[in-house]
Amino acid sequence: MYQNIEIYLKIIDWDKRLRREMPVLKEIINSIHHKNNKKPLRILDIGCGPGIHLLELAKKYPDYNFYGIDRDLNMIEYAISESKAEARHLKYISGDVLSDSFLINNKFDFIFSLGNSLSLIWGESSIENLLGRISESLNKDGMLFFQILNSDNPRKGYKKSNIIQISDDQEVFTMKRFEPDFSQNILKVEFISFIKKKGDENYEHQVKSSVWKLISMKDLEKILKKIGFSDIRFWENYLKAPLKLKTSDSLICKAKKIKKV
Structure with missing residues (x-):
């Protein structure tokens, strides 16, 4: 997205963003942990960028295994340099989830993707193909959580x-x-x-x-159900306000993997 990582790091108010986004991530992780008999979880951030969310989570949950994947090598190199203290359970991969085998060869309990990252990726593939690959990489009862812009009210x-x-x-x-x-x-x-x-x-x-x-909320819901997700929730913000199709700027989705398809 940004050609200069220094610009990306400074142009965003990270403290404000983390205050907005981290509570719901932690809430989801805690709910999975409770249902998973309190076993250590495997968590993946798709389009992790400089790894700021993962680093915060790794500090909070030192017994879990965290992974971040991003196609921007500069972002990954920065993330690695900043996470040396957590390197035992925090790994970064420079790669493409559409072509690399990383998603196919690993299973996760929680996969999340913020900052419109999925929109950037599925611009080069079918939406169903990308979400299907993610679904295959989730364990049964695993959770998917992502944020994109609301296509029913596209930005102009x-x-x-x-x-x-x-x-x-x-x-x-x-x-x-x-x-x-x-x-x-x-x-x-x-x-x-x-x-x-x-x-x-x-x-x-x-x-x-x-x-x-662009994909409508209804079409997105159809795809998620088709590839094995249930309990699909759509919100307009991280406070879980209901999505208003004609006025909401962002679409935030949480869905649970229920079966293989």
Whole structure:
């Protein structure tokens, strides 16, 4: 998403994000632990980025085994460097869940994916193929939890970040542009980084484009049921507010694996 990991790390308010997202992750983990006869769990973060969520979880649950996978090698290298104290039970893999054998060859009790990571991945594959691969990697009664944008109310236009300092002589801000194309059922997304060096009048910019597939909540629910999930819940935020199809910005889903298909 971001071409410079330093920008990614500084442009996000991580303390605020962790306060918002971690409670529900811990709640799910605790519920699985209780139902799993308190055995150590295996937990995977798909699109883990710099590993900030996993590191927090590994500190909280030192007896569990945590894994993170991301196709961005720079993100993985950073995550590894920051997690040396937890390296015994926290592993990172640079890879692609669509082509690598990692998901096929391992089983997990809990798989989660935040920050629209699944939308980035299934833009290159069928949604059912990706979710099916995830389903195969979950143990029976395992949990899937993810966040994506709400396709029933797709974003339009621009979203700008605050200006931040990334060094003594550089400042940066980012902008995301969203353009839904309903004729092709896709969302065109541009991530733009604007960087200005001290003394310069104008910003230089870098653009990275991607295409995300739009999928309605009803179609997503159908796929999840087809590949063996039940107890499917949809929320608009991490406080579990019910998803409002026509107004909610994000879609958050929790589902339980019930059988092999």
